[in-house]
Amino acid sequence: MRAHRLQARSGRAALALFWLALCLLQCCQAKTVRTRTCAELGQALADETADHIIMAHVEGGWNCSAAELPPHTANIRRPLVLEGEGPGLLYYDNNRVNKIITIGEGGNLTQRNIWADDCLQPTMPGFCFSVNAHRGAFTHAENMEISDSGCVRVRHSQAINSILTAMRYAKLFNVRVESTPIDSRRLRIDTGWMPGLPVGSYFRFSNVTVSCTGNLTHPLPPDFVDEPDTLLQEHPHLLIALGIAVLLMAGGLLWCARTSGRNARPEYEVALSQGYKLEEPLGSGHYGRVYRGRDTATGQLVAVKVVDMLPSQRRQVAAALRECELMAQMEHECVVKLHRFYSAQVRRHRHQVVDKGSGSPSLDSQWSSSSWFKRLFAGAARRRRQGQGGGGSGSSGASVWGSGSGTSTEPGSGRLGSVSSSGLSSAYGGTGSSLLGSGQSGLEDVPEMEAVVHGTKGVLLVQVQLVMQYCDLGSLEKAIKRGDFQHPETGEPLVRTILLTALEIARGLQYLHHPDRRMVHRDLSAANVLLATAPGDERGFKALLSDFGLSTSLSNDATHRTSEVKGTISYMSPEVFTRYDVSPALDVYSFGIIGCMMCSGKDPYEGHTPAMVIFAKVRSSDGSADERLPPIEGIPAELQQLLWDCTAHDKRDRPSAAEVVRRLEDLLLSL
Structure with a gap:
């Protein structure tokens, strides 16, 4: 054993001598x-x-x-x-x-x-x-x-x-x-x-x-x-100081411009008069723009939707009435909640304000709270109580402005009461259908509307504001574009996150499509699905349906026909372009497109012009695989089949929202 150690030690010494000799040779x-x-x-x-x-x-x-x-x-x-x-x-x-x-x-x-x-x-x-x-x-x-x-x-x-x-x-x-x-x-x-x-x-x-x-x-x-150095070249710190001063001045001017622009918009003053401070624009939709606001009394964050209308624009008036009417009835965890709404008239007072310094006159614009919307709703309740318009007996007669007692108060003075969809529709001469159900404004023969239209001299516009639940994480569309539904490293779809989000959207549709309501969203898209923080949820958020400006409340018939083709083209079903049919199947088709976007991270019609998208949707289909949307890699076959079923060319082949909920729940249980 000792001889073995001596031999190993001799080998190490020989190796060291070899490297030393090599270094000396190189030197x-x-x-x-x-x-x-x-x-x-x-x-x-x-x-x-x-x-x-x-x-x-x-x-x-x-x-x-x-x-x-x-x-x-x-x-x-x-x-x-x-x-x-x-x-x-x-x-x-x-x-x-x-x-x-x-x-x-x-x-x-x-x-x-x-x-x-x-x-x-x-x-x-x-x-x-x-x-x-x-x-x-x-x-x-x-x-x-x-x-x-x-x-x-x-x-x-x-x-x-x-x-x-x-x-x-x-x-x-x-x-x-x-x-x-x-x-x-x-x-x-x-x-x-x-x-x-x-x-x-x-x-x-x-x-x-x-x-x-x-x-x-x-x-x-x-x-x-020889060009001598300028003062700024000799003293570069002066150039830095001058640049900072210019930036500060530009920032001040920009702040003043934005502040004056905000103050020039009546919605800031109108909201403040009702106890809400508008803080930041969040986006815009078909019938208005949305701000992040804050309740000045409680500090609660809210979303305030602002709709501007001319008194003579009956169709826009009816759309605003419809959204207020429908959202007032909704109470569901997957639907954005409406807290209250109010209106104001923006008037121009043509009195002169003389500047003592220059002596030049100017015009002053003002706005004030208005009973304009209240008159329409109060008139509807009165006609409903009198039994006019047919089918008006199914209402309690409660006012939207009051507390549900049947008495009307000034706009903005009370929280939201109850509204009867059938009562309002009947009061405007309908049969329980949407205010725009037949493609008309729905207010053509309403005396209150005529009085409003002809009694608004000096009114520049009428503004309606809806105070709603604030969703702090923005829209589903932005989340999809950020890649929130794909694995950050592999790019594979996060199937469980997608299924949980799709289930919330489907449950919201199931609530809208329920026989007691029979509502069709008509503009369901990823931009109209909002995300709010949910600490108890494994995803950290929940999805809610919003923006009901194009929604329709159906009668007892299976479908409804309209001459209006509105919405977002990628999400619109084929029958909208051919038969103008409005039915719950329209929302199911839009749901299928949203599901495809969450799974793939992009619009299935990305890169197509609007004409190409419409042509792809309306062309005849035999239901073959070639006519389906392209398959998506990385998702279960059952989910792929559900998306294909929801986007079927024939609306009769699409499942109901309730069926979609059941299939999604089964998929989650199988994971």
Whole structure:
């Protein structure tokens, strides 16, 4: 055993002696060459055994022409030090001869103690007589001065400014860079290893001075004009201060413009008068724009939808009435909740306000709360109680403005009461259908509407505001575009997250389509599905249906016919373009498109023009696989079949919302 240990120890000692001998051999092979002429320098550069070349001090300095040291004199692939002999920097007139030394792969050139004059030029900034030619090449300038003989001020040298630009670029990659002005002609620079060209090569400056030697060592042309530095060039900190001042001034002007623009919009004052402060625009829909607001009494965040209408725009009035009417009836965890709504008239008072300073008159615009909407709803309730319009007996007669007691109050003075869809429809001469059920405004023969239209002299517009539940995570469409439903690394669909979100949308549709309501959204899209934070949910959010401006409440018939084709084309079912049919199957089709978008991360009709999308939807279909939407990779076959069933060409082949809910629940249980 002892002999074995001695043998191992002897082997390690022999290996150490071998490496020591190899290092001594390499040291012996390394060669230092001292040169005194340009010819000797060229020979030393070409000598592959030389790793240290000393340029000896000669009287008057070095001055090598292109004939003596032409470009590409040497191509080095080894570590090489090129050093000027002291004391002081060795003067070398480069005569603008570039690329004398080409540094190949594995080459490493260090230049030190040299003043390379007439070296820098716009076409070849940097190290002048050397150039990196391959990946893995390194160039290091240490304790040098590199000069441009074509300038008298550093700021006017294109070559020096190119070096400074490269330094600023390297700083973006956390490379250490320093530059210190000495005077108008000289600038000291110090850097870490900076990336160069070609990619994979590097260069570095250590205690290097870049300078302008025009009319010092080399005369400038007679027509050369020296442009003195401006005050800002001599004091760059003043330029920074001026830039900051300009930015602050521009920001102030922008803030003033936005503030004045907000104050010029009546919705800010109207909302504030009702106890809500509008903070930030969130988006816009078919019939209005939406703001994030805050209850000034409780601090609760809300979403405020603003709808502007002219008194004569009966169709828009009916759409606003419809949305208020439908949302007032809804109470479901998958539907955005309406807290309250109110209206105001925007009037222009044509009295003159005279400026005492200039004496010039101006007009003043004001707005005020209005009983305009209340008159329509109160008239509807009155006609319903009187039994006019047919079918008006199914209502309690409660006012939307009051507390459900049947008495009407001023707009905005009370929380939302109850509204009967059938009662309102009957009061406007319908049979329990939508206000726009037949393609008309639904208010053509309403005395209250006529009184409003002809009694609004001086009214610029009528504004209705709906205060709704605030969904802080934005729309489902934005979440899809962010890739929230795909794995961040593999891009595979997050099936469970998709199923849970689709189930909430389907449950919202099931609630709308219930026989007691028979509502059709008509504009279901990923943009109209909102996401709200839900800490107890594994996804961290929940999905809710919103934007009921195009919704329809159906009668007891299976479908409804309309002359209006409205909505978002990608989500619209084929029958909308051919038979104008409105039925729950329309929403199921839109649900199928939303499901495809969540699974694939994109619109299935992406890249198609509207005409191409419509043509693809209305063309005859035999139900073959070729007519289906493309299959989506990474999802269960049952989910793929459900999406195909929901987007079937024939609405009779689509499942009901209740059936979709059941199939999604079964899929979740099977995971």
